[in-house]
Amino acid sequence: MKIIPTVWEPFFGEGSKKILNSGISKILPIPDGALGAFGYVLDAVTGLIGGKGRWKSMPWMVVIFGLAIGPLGAISILLVILQPVLYDTWCTLCLASAGISIIMIGPAMDELLASLQYLKQGKRDGKPVWKLFWGKEVK
Numbered sequence: 687m688k689i690i691p692t693v694w695e696p697f698f699g700e701g702s703k704k705i706l707n708s709g710i711s712k713i714l715p716i717p718d719g720a721l722g723a724f725g726y727v728l729d730a731v732t733g734l735i736g737g738k739g740r741w742k743s744m745p746w747m748v749v750i751f752g753l754a755i756g757p758l759g760a761i762s763i764l765l766v767i768l769q770p771v772l773y774d775t776w777c778t779l780c781l782a783s784a785g786i787s788i789i790m791i792g793p794a795m796d797e798l799l800a801s802l803q804y805l806k807q808g809k810r811d812g813k814p815v816w817k818l819f820w821g822k823e824v825k
Contacts, residue, residue: 693706693779694778696778697776697778698776698777698778699775701769702777702778702780704775705773705775705776705777705780708772710768710772722783729751729754729755729758729790732747732750732754733751733794735747740797741801743821745801745802745804745805745819745821748797748798749798749801751794751797752794755790755791755795756794756795756798758787759787762784762787763784766780766781808824
């Protein structure tokens with residue numbers, strides 16, 4: 687979008703500029719940086735809604751959170767692999783972003799697994815899974 691005239695790159699010379707202007711960054715009709723920023727906002731919002739017990743009280747939110755974190759983490763890994771393979775360089779900001787995404791995968795998947803196990807147990811107990819999914823009180 688060229689809002690900022692230069693990009694900070696302390697380690698790889700023109701690496702960030704090369705990656706941020708690469709063909710891969712232009713595949714989608716919107717800038718990949720804007721898509722990444724939207725992804726982090728989605729992660730933050732879905733991560734903050736609920737509380738420690740939301741795996742049981744709000745499984746729907748945990749599923750949305752897991753779907754936001756998992757695929758974004760996978761895409762980050764793919765993009766990091768493509769940097770040296772296709773462009774023979776690295777991007778510090780891209781590596782930092784991928785690192786953050788990867789760190790978030792473990793806790794998000796643990797919470798998602800807890801919610802799915804809760805729903806599975808509810809099904810075994812004969813409770814309506816759809817109501818459990820939406821956090822409705824089931825007696």
